[in-house]
Amino acid sequence: MTSTFDRGLDLLDAVLAAEVGATGYPGNAQLAEQLGLDQAQISRMLKDLGALGLVERDGQGRGWRVGPGYFTxxxxxxxxxxxxxxxxxxxxxxxxxxxxxxxxxxxxxxxxxxxxxxxxxxxxxxxxxxxxxxxxxxxxxxxxxxxxxxxxxxxxxxxxxxxxxxxxxxxxxxxxxxxxxxxxxxxxxxxxxxxxxxxxxxxxxxxxxxxxxxxxxxxxxxxxxxxxxxxxxxxxxxxxxxxxxxxxxxxxxxxxxxxxx
CATH class of the missing domain: 3.30.450.40 (GAF domain)
Structure with a gap:
């Protein structure tokens, strides 16, 4: 069984992969489709990761990127x-x-x-x-x-x-x-x-x-x-x-x- 922790790591990996790839900062819908989860789940997980400083909104607020906590x-x-x-x-x-x-x-x-x-x-x-x-x-x-x-x-x-x-x-x-x-x-x-x-x-x-x-x-x-x-x-x-x-x-x-x- 996949744990919430595992899904959180998968989500963090997806944000990083998109950021350094050609698609740029991913949004909730893109991440939900990629991971096979609904957008409500993605939203909750991003909120939790954001509280830890592991992800943050990009400068324009349109997508997500890894945050300072990730680099720490x-x-x-x-x-x-x-x-x-x-x-x-x-x-x-x-x-x-x-x-x-x-x-x-x-x-x-x-x-x-x-x-x-x-x-x-x-x-x-x-x-x-x-x-x-x-x-x-x-x-x-x-x-x-x-x-x-x-x-x-x-x-x-x-x-x-x-x-x-x-x-x-x-x-x-x-x-x-x-x-x-x-x-x-x-x-x-x-x-x-x-x-x-x-x-x-x-x-x-x-x-x-x-x-x-x-x-x-x-x-x-x-x-x-x-x-x-x-x-x-x-x-x-x-x-x-x-x-x-x-x-x-x-x-x-x-x-x-x-x-x-």
Whole structure:
């Protein structure tokens, strides 16, 4: 049986194929005919893909093209070294703390999960590959923005309405800048009830060779299971992020100059 996920991938492939082909940006009717689905289904699926930033209307609004989220996923998938190095570290965090752990990258105003390891004890909205969450009210989002100045945050989030999130989420750019400034020295974000009620995100930035933040490594813990372990959990997440930087860098050095198959 073909799943909704499979149909979504087929639809994304069809949009990309049409965009780079001779027909140009496809419309709903063209996509429905090509995939053998009715236009109502296509419309719903395009709306869902659009919410993830994977597709968007073309400049004239007549058809569809792949969106910025697609290129973020492609870039993340292309950095096989980062993802491969992250997997055992994420599994190690889950094994130690029995909580979900994941790796995120930024796509505009959202944090996009590109790798995740689930936990049998609990779940997290963000800890699923392809999940998108706001950058302003989540641990990984704030970790991805940790180096941004208040001016840079204002330029990025000036049109964003700070609505939703958890009870302790910030509600404007100034508050976000102040909270990030407090976390910057520690190199670690502990987002207590900022996204999900009674859940704490522990997130650390992952830096590339230039020193810029390229990803965020996170673990989510229900508050009732913290039991005085916050400092140890934070240290383990920060340590895993630092280990990921070293492993990804070492892998890149080993493969530099290797001929492409």
């Amino acid at each position: 996923l492609a870039a993340a998938a292309g950095d096989a070294g980062l993802l491969e190095a992250a997997r055992p570290l994420l599994r190690g965090l889950v094994s130690r703390w029995h909580e979900p752990a994941w790796l995120s990258v930024r796509s505009g105003e959202v944090a996009l999960t590109v790798e995740a390891q689930p936990s049998h004890w609990s779940s997290s909205v963000a800890a699923a590959p392809g999940a998108v969450t706001p950058v302003w009210c989540t641990g990984p989002g704030r970790a991805l923005l940790l180096d941004h100045s208040e001016q840079e945050l204002a330029e990025l989030l000036g049109e964003v309405e700070f609505i939703g999130g958890g009870p302790l989420a910030v509600r404007d750019v100034s508050a976000l800048a102040a909270r990030n400034a407090a976390d910057r020295a520690a190199g670690m974000v502990i987002a207590d009830r900022e996204f999900e009620h009674d859940v704490v995100d522990f997130s650390a930035p992952v830096r590339g060779g230039s020193g810029a933040v390229v990803a965020a490594l996170s673990i989510a813990v229900p508050r009732f299971r913290l039991s005085g372990r916050s400092a140890d959990i934070a240290a383990s997440v920060r340590g895993a992020a630092q280990a990921l930087e070293v492993r990804a860098s070492s892998r890149a050095e080993r493969t530099a100059g290797r001929p492409t198959p």
